[in-house]
Amino acid sequence: DTAVSQTPKYLVTQMGNDKSIKCEQNLGHDTMYWYKQDSKKFLKIMFSYNNKELIINETVPNRFSPKSPDKAHLNLHINSLELGDSAVYFCASSLGQGKDGYTFGSGTRLTVV
């Protein structure tokens, strides 16, 4: 029943590890996004895919690699995790670029120790 689901909800890992966060939406939306919310609660877009094609790639370290196997899934893989990567990562989806709102996932709290 969940519209945009992310897994895991919490992720605690050591520096230097590689980890992935998965996102799936069952809304039939064309576009999916990854946002990062830092410790000051500021939200910033990282990536966006439209029908499996990368359309937004903000200034993000290349240790972060998104992958979209189909338009319902957008995963985020992070290599060589650093302390500064600790944040909440939100997946979202939207239908087109019109007035349709976004639907956010519940977020993944990543803690790098």
Place this chain on the structure above:
Amino acid sequence: AQKITQTQPGMFVQEKEAVTLDCTYDTSDPSYGLFWYKQPSSGEMIFLIYQGSYDQQNATEGRYSLNFQKARKSANLVISASQLGDSAMYFCAMRELGSWGKLQFGAGTQVVVTP
């Protein structure tokens, strides 16, 4: 440059009172949309209200209304009859037509509703 400005980092409001959260934006795109989201302490992002740049009337959704002043580039959120459950972080966001759907967020306003 910051495109969305929320000047109130935090506010206290008494239960049953109305509260206005300020939001100003900066864009040269004639077509854009403005959103407000609520983030309670549980962390999820909850969509509250949307205003399109060409909408003639101010948006309303239940106890939420948006005071849209296009010439001043402001989109203030008004919450009427505050409830304890309204305590949360509130974010203003903008999506420009030519931005591939990217939402740009303000820094947020923390609202605490007191009995």
